[in-house]
Amino acid sequence: MDSDLCIYTSTSVYYCRTGSLGIKEKTLMDGKKIKKLVIALILVILAGLAYLFLLRYSDKQKEAESQKEQEEAAASVVFETDTDEVSSISFSGDDGILTFEKKNDTWICPDDSVFQMNENKIQKLLADISSVSCTRELDARGDLAQFGLEEPANTIQISLSDGTEKDLYIGDKNTSTHELYFQTEEKSDKVYMTKTAFDSDFAGKLQDFAAYTDFPKVKPETMTEFDVDKEEDSYVLIMTGDDQCTVEDEEGESQLANLNLVGMVQDNVSNIIWYQDLEYNCSDYVKYGLDDPQMVLTVKYKDGEEAKEFELSVGDEDENGNYYARLNELPEIHTIRGEYLTDLLKSSAASYWSLTYSFVSIGDLDKLEVTRDGATHVLRKETQTTKGGLESVKWLVDEQEVDEKLFTDFYYACVSVTAQERLESVPEENGDEALKLVYTLTDGSKKEITYYEEDQNFYTVIYEDGTKAAHTNKLYVKTMTEKLDRLLEELK
Incomplete structure (x- = not known):
């Protein structure tokens, strides 16, 4: 029936193609997606395994290289000393032969009873002679002068606790590689090159090896x-x-x-x-x-x-x-x-000297008398207690109430001024008086600050009962007078 229906009915044919055949196609597509996901997952796993393999291979390579370097270094060691058995070291310093001896586990200088050894310095010397590797072995063939070893620049003499003596003969520094020529046997045909800094470590004056008191560290x-x-x-x-x-x-x-x-x-x-x-x-x-x-x-x-x-x-x-x-x-x-x-x-x-001279807490203020151009104005705050026990504050200028913000803007402009510089003495003569502030505090004390014309940039300010003086920037006083003008406009 379905077959015939599909053949004879155009609508059904459409249904067959879009219905039954569409479902099969969707199933095939889903199967392909799953297959792709599985393949991708397998590839990720394989990539991870390959990465882990490379890491392990790299680690083994590094380990092998490190071991090889250690073996090569060990093979190139041409001088060794058991530093625990070293009883003395001597070498040529700037002022002659320097000798250090070990007595009761303490390193001393036998030539100076006051000397105390810098522990870091002696440990550096011991580390240098404990195992000396060469980067290259040369055949001198009797020509030691070319290496600075005919008359060595320095001879390091090492004594062990069992009486054994060991010497290192230090020559010139190679100008190309900056490595030192040295010998373990005097006047032999074997000359070695090393990176060990014998020329700088085994050098200097006795004072360079002394222990010093550190400067105190105080926060x-x-x-x-x-x-x-x-x-x-x-x-x-x-x-x-x-x-x-x-x-x-x-x-x-x-x-x-x-x-x-x-x-x-x-x-x-x-x-x-x-x-x-x-x-x-x-x-x-x-x-x-x-x-x-x-x-x-x-x-x-x-x-x-x-x-x-x-x-x-x-x-x-x-x-x-x-x-x-x-x-x-x-x-x-x-x-x-x-x-x-x-x-x-x-x-x-x-x-x-502090550059701050003007600050007075508004909480300590009883009144402020401001004098400018011969006119004096009195600023004060008046605190009243309401019937409910709350406090209210009135801000007064010449006994007239003014806006709180205008009052406090001017006040804090006055008490926030700092000096440009302090003067070591009070000038005997000053210019015209520009502004005078007299603070009366709640404890009855007074603080007077007077500004005088100095030059185009500064005012001279006299304060603390006329005992101290400073220069202050004119911009500060300009700000004060501008805010005073705004405040006084409230009175008009």
Whole structure:
């Protein structure tokens, strides 16, 4: 029936083709998709296996190469020493033969009872002689001069605890490879080349191998006082820990210090490290200017709850701009980079004076009298308690209530001014008075600040009962007067 239907009925033929045959085609397509997914999955698995194989092969190759390098290195070792058995080492230094001996597990210099060995330095020497590999073996054929070995540049003599003596003869450095020529037997025909830095490690003066005291590492926030003692302009910086610092001059006068400047000096001291170690047991301080230091800095700080301090003496400046220095009167001489000390050496108490002079908390204000162009205006706040127990504040100018924002804008313009620079003395004569502010505080005390014309850029400001002076930028006063004008317009 279906067959006939498909033959004779055009609509059914369409149905057959689009219905029954379409389902078969869809089934075939789904099967192809699954087949493709399976093939793709197999390919991914094969790729992963191939990657793992390559990784393992690469690791084995590296392991084989490393083992080969180790074997080649071992095969090229031409000199070995059991460093645990070494009892002494000697070699040519800048000032003659240097000898170090091991006594009771401590390395000493038999020629200097004060000398203390730098542990890192002796370990470096021992590492150099423990196993010496050559990169190349040469036949000298009696011509040792071409390698600098006719008269070796240095001879390293090694004594072992059993009495055995070993020597290494160091020649010139190859100008192409920068490797050293050396021999294990004097005047033999065998010459070796090595990368071991015998020329720099086994060189220098006795002081280069000495142990030195490190400069104290102190965090800035733990510092409490700097006592800067100089021939002139001595001062003391006191860090109270409450975001305030004071500076005291030679006469004992104390003033608030500029926190930014104090912070810079704290950071400088905290970052100091010895630039050079020059002497471990100095007997002549004159040549360093340390017999009469140009500055003695005493740093006081807290280590937990314990109060500690150290003293740094600073002498002359060397040809490179560094300063000779001595810690806690130890006989050691060092240099310190000039950048860490210049601010302390060149400054006075006045250098640290705070540039803030105008701040008065509005909470402490009883009234502010403002005088300009001969007219004085009185600003004050009036606090009243309502029947409900709440407080209300009125802002008054010449006893007239004004807008709070206009009042506070002017007030904070007045108390936010900082100086451009402090003056070491109060000028005897000033220009015309531009603005005068007299603050009366709730405790009855007063603070008077007066601005005088100086030049086109600055006003001279006199404050603290006329005892201190500074220069301040005219823009500050311009802002104050503009806000005052807006405030006074409210009164019209």
